[in-house]
Amino acid sequence: MATSSNTKIMRAVGKRQTRNMNGPLLFAITVLTGRIYSPVVIQERKWRRLQYKETSHTEQEGDDIGKKKRMAFLDMLVEAAEDGAKLTDEEIREEVDTFMFAGHDTTSAAICWTLFLLGLHPDVQDKAYEELEGIFEGSDRAPRMKDLNEIKYLERVIKESLRLYPSVPSFSRLLMEDIEIGGYTIPAGCSIRVNIYMHNRNPDQFPNPEKFDPDNFLPERVAKRHPYAYIPFSAGPRNCIGQKFALLEEKTMLSYMLRHYRLRSLDKREDVNILMEIVSRPENGIRLNITPRIKESKKI
Numbered sequence: 001m002a003t004s005s006n007t008k009i010m011r012a013v014g015k016r017q018t019r020n021m022n023g024p025l026l027f028a029i030t031v032l033t034g035r036i037y038s039p040v041v042i043q044e045r046k047w048r049r050l051q052y053k054e055t056s057h058t059e060q061e062g063d064d065i066g067k068k069k070r071m072a073f074l075d076m077l078v079e080a081a082e083d084g085a086k087l088t089d090e091e092i093r094e095e096v097d098t099f100m101f102a103g104h105d106t107t108s109a110a111i112c113w114t115l116f117l118l119g120l121h122p123d124v125q126d127k128a129y130e131e132l133e134g135i136f137e138g139s140d141r142a143p144r145m146k147d148l149n150e151i152k153y154l155e156r157v158i159k160e161s162l163r164l165y166p167s168v169p170s171f172s173r174l175l176m177e178d179i180e181i182g183g184y185t186i187p188a189g190c191s192i193r194v195n196i197y198m199h200n201r202n203p204d205q206f207p208n209p210e211k212f213d214p215d216n217f218l219p220e221r222v223a224k225r226h227p228y229a230y231i232p233f234s235a236g237p238r239n240c241i242g243q244k245f246a247l248l249e250e251k252t253m254l255s256y257m258l259r260h261y262r263l264r265s266l267d268k269r270e271d272v273n274i275l276m277e278i279v280s281r282p283e284n285g286i287r288l289n290i291t292p293r294i295k296e297s298k299k300i
């Protein structure tokens, strides 16, 4: 029932032309149906760009479509299509979907696993909290880019969490030609699976590989390792293009959590079964005890 009405809405939206588009209506459809349809989002964006062009720039100063601000990814695609890149709405949608699928679950899984490990290691959590206190000096303000660049210890925590719990536990490559690895010839047509989960646990590269040790990512230790010893974002020409963004997202989210809450994990690592799906996830979720830090200081 819901699916057929959703399909109808999507078809209806797809037929409309940009010039006649009622942006607020489309936005309302998105809100009322509780889902963000890419065609709706694309048409709504096109409508807003048109409105922007038809309105004087002084009125619209500061609008997020304005060129003065950084352009959103969707704006770039729409603009490329307007500039003759011959991108259809369908192709724009595919690009947006790729980013949403590749960029959403991966980062949320990484945040989930990092919270779990922080909740198991109060010493690491305290150290990360102290670093944040040093940067934010007790203020409640949102992090700026400068702050995020200064967050070094939490960055090591995030990297070590991705080593032990890579969001993407493995990926595959189809061989287009024969290759030789370690004296074995692997013929073209074979599919090779790279097991990131095991790869990141190589004891030659990480002595005591099961230990959660953020100092594994101290610059001097990183310098001693093979550049491909740690590959949560894959490596080579088809590696993750969102890795820097993912790190910033994680720092933003985790720094907020740590500044405001104290975390305690209720399950041990050995009790949490990892489902090695496209994105790794805990079979039965993660149980965290979360205590507001403000309450704690008020108590004292």
Ligand code: HEM
Binding pocket: 098, 099, 102, 103, 104, 106, 107, 110, 166, 167, 168, 171, 172, 232, 233, 234, 237, 238, 239, 240, 241, 242, 243, 245, 246
């Ligand atoms: C912790 C977060 C993330 C992890 C662990 C991760 C991991 C990966 C891995 C392992 C690959 C290679 C997959 C393969 O070759 O089959 C990949 C590819 C990709 N990732 Fe990420 N990713 C993360 C976040 C993001 C974000 C935030 C974005 C976008 C905003 C993104 C966009 C992409 C794209 C577009 C590709 C395909 C690149 C290509 O094929 O050339 N990822 N990612």
